[in-house]
Amino acid sequence: MTSRNSDLGKMIIVGKSDTTDYTTIEEAIKNAQPGTKILVQPGIYRESLVIDKPLEILGDGQVSDIVIESTNSSCILMQTEYSIVRGLTLRGCATGVLILKGKSILEDCDITNYDIRGVAIVGSQANPTIRRCRIHDGKGNGISIKNNGLGTIEDCDIYGNTHPGVDIDGSNPTLRQCRIFDGKTNGIWIKNNGLGTIEDCDIYGNTYSGVIIDGSNPTLRQCRIYDGKQYGIWIKNNGLGTIEDCDIYGNTYSGVIINGSNPTLRQCRIYDGKQYGIWIKNNGAGTIEDCDIYGNTNPGVYIDGSKPTLRQCRIYDGRQYGIWIKNNGAGTIEDCDIYGNTNPGVYIDGSNPTLRQCRIFDAKQSGIWIHNNGLGTIEDCDIYGNTYPGVVIDGSNPTIHQCRIYDCRQNGIWIKNNGAGTIEECDIYGNTYVGVGIDGGKPTLRQCRIYDGKQSGIWIKNNGAGTIEDCYIYGNTYPGVLIENKSNPIFRRCRIEHHPFPGIQIEQGCDPIFRRCILKTSKPFYLGLTVILGIFIALPVAIAEGLLITPTMAVALIAIMPVFYKLRQKRFNQKFILKIICLIMGLGVSLGITFILGFNFYILFPLFGTSLLLIKNIGQPLFQQAKLMSKYRINKSL
Template sequence: MRVERLSILVFIILIFSTVLEEVNSYSINGNAVIRVPDDYLTIQDAIDVAKSGDTIVVGPGVYYETLYIDKPLSLMGENRENTIIIGSGHGSVIYISSDNVLLKGFTVKGSGNNYISPFDGGDAGIVLNSCKRCILSDLVVTGNCIGIFLNTSDGNIIKDNIVYSNSRDGIHLRMSNGNIIIRNNATLNRGHGGIYLNPYSSYNLIAGNTCGRNADHGIKLQDSSNHNILRNNLLIDNENAGIFLRKSDYNILYNNTCIGNRHNPGIILYISCDNNIIAGNICISNDEGISIQHSSNGNWLVNNFCLNNRVRGILLWSSSSNILVNNIIKWNGKDPYGTAGIYISDSSQIKIYYNNISMNWRGIVVEGDSSININIHYNNIMRNIEWGLINKASREVNATLNWWGDPSGPDICNVVEETDQQDPEEIKGNIAYNPWLIEPYKPGNILRYMDIRYPIWRTVKRTLLIIETLNY
């Protein structure tokens, strides 16, 4: 695992020193400037006569065309609001098969509706097919099947675009690596949502995007989409999850904000998502805050805020070796059934350290006979409505060295329920709780403890510090 973490560090350095340098070193000021409609009436005619490195400038107007770009050039509209390319309703509107293409300043609409499969894509407003070092910038892409489709295309930049109301995916990466997807607005798309990586799309940077009101997820990574960085994205009011991962490992989800995603968690790792870092995210008013499910193992949840989610703040379901450190988990759970700040079901080797777990319907719930080796230490657990900690499983939960809201320790309770929200916290079940903390934990002790007990923590810290310095 440590080698994998270090490979992420190498990627972070290389993605900016290689992709940005190579893209920016390509001159968009070619040997000639061709103007449409002054020099040629159609954009495709201008493309056909252009030489490598030429620039085509397109004046305002509506152009009913399907474009094929097979040479390195710059194609720029004067203004994206009134320089509009409308396809024929069959196939893709703009198909790019060359490296080093700049496309900027258009509205693109009117692709066909052929969608092959989630693994193979389909018609799109803009397609990059086996391309490198291309830039798609300052575009409006709407009314297509897929908005922007990268197929086996590496090292491209997709930035500052509005991609909305497409019948399938907003931005779809298929088998595409090392791309930079930044500052896009991907909203009101159907299919798989705003930004979709499936399959085998790795080492991409997805940062500063807004994905809202999509019919599925805000951002979705699926089927061996590994080593990606998702940073500073806003995921709001999507029908399903804000961020969804399936069978994808070693990704970093950092400083994203997930608000009001209706029927799924703000962030979910679903089926065999291993060794991901989920750090510094804000998950508010979702169905759940963060959910780790179905054999998703070895993940780190660090410094997240899970607040006011309808059912649970954090769910660990049939997963092992996950570590929760320094999360704020408050006001989660709107009704008694299955709600808690942290809910652990049939999960093992769980470590919960230095979290603030307060004012939830229940603080922590453990259930399922497969829930073994649950370690809960140095947490502030207080003012939860029903229980601070209830263990419904048969195996003992190790919950020593926690602050229960009172120097006298927890209240051992055998009644069916407690709803007084008074400290000390009530606990129930097979729980080792003595000794306890006689005052709240001090945040300054966190790093020292983690450095000593978990050397891999130092690699996690270095990774997060480098991500914090990235500019885009």
């Protein structure tokens, strides 16, 4: 046979007709000079090729029509510094392509129905480029890179393989813009100190995990890992790795599981998983930065006996907890937004994490729930707008320092079941129920400001105790301090101001201690109430003298409005104000009628009734306040 020349150098044509140079590719390779192009025409070639010189083997027709089969060995063995193979179908081989050395190029091939692996890159001298290939439906791995192998794999479809689609074993390849899907086990498995860079790949629908990092340290960047039947990414056996700007979603198990490992996740979106967003267990660590973790069925982040760092993450709209820390878990959670979760935003269950500069808000239950002898340090956080209490301390002993806990739809802080804790320099305000509720607990509050609540500032009940020092409790709608059910707290150097009298309410059987405390209460607007009384005394007289009823009533209502406003400013609740104004109106009308008709039984009955009710609602609280100030030596000023 004779070779043909072209402008690009030597060319050999292989085909099944008599007009071609060779009828087998193997024979063409054997006789070709280095640098020769071998064009392969359509046909089925049952042979095993060894490329040991620089050649180009190019399919000349449709890829599906140019088939190489080899049942007992590799379809192609590459052991040259450089070669190009393009546009072939390789099937029925033990290994589709085995690459032992060189920077060869494998392009636009369809590799299928292999027994061991579609492509094997073996050894540190192997650094091929594999581009636009379909590697699928084999009985082993799609691509196996081992023994310090390298290589660049671009724009390939790797699917339907029995073993992992890509197996990186102690090697360092680059995968870019590939699709790895519908494998019978894992999508990618990186093991034995493997490295590698995996960029802009779609890894989905695999039976096991999308990616396993097993004692290895790869980089995953801008990948989409989704709809796996198990985990999205599983990092185990002291695995590391950097996972950046990836979308991990819709997986059946956790989006990411960190099992005794220490990876870095940065700017990822982990969402809509059927279990946890991220699960860290078995003394796992890891740094999770600037990630969005949302819409997962179980907690967004589950820290199980581990110690990760979460920083500048957004954890929201989960169907359970935002973060669940249990089994002596720890870790540091900094500058995160945790909001809109169905259960508490953060659940500390017998654990000791640190939360710093976080915003925990709009949970459907509590903002933070600390349970089962939990500890934890919560610093400089904003906890607001939660449906249940901002913080629940349930039989636990955390430290809460310089936080702002406000606008929750129940209590600001609720301490129960012998809970303790140290709460220092916090602002607790605007909550719908009490600012701090101590229900059988014994906390320490120090240098806090508790104000503008819709009920009491502090409510201590059911044998509650605790020490409240140097706190400023003011402007709450109900009494600043309410002590009930045999409770015995200690107050030191507190200021309790601007509440409706008596300001402090202590139930019989309680024995609190007040040391150097100040009590200033809001007293009724006596001048305004006197004006209303006078108007309503004059009202029956005016009507009896023939004045028109409508303008007379208008004058009376105009007088009531500024009095109502003034009492609201003094923090009296609306129900109390309406009750007092109605009693004053009733007393005034009774006195006015008395002036017209003189004294009789029918007039005296409402007159004395309204007077007694006024004494009960105004006089009695004032008496109680004077009594408790005397008993507990509470001052009106310093």
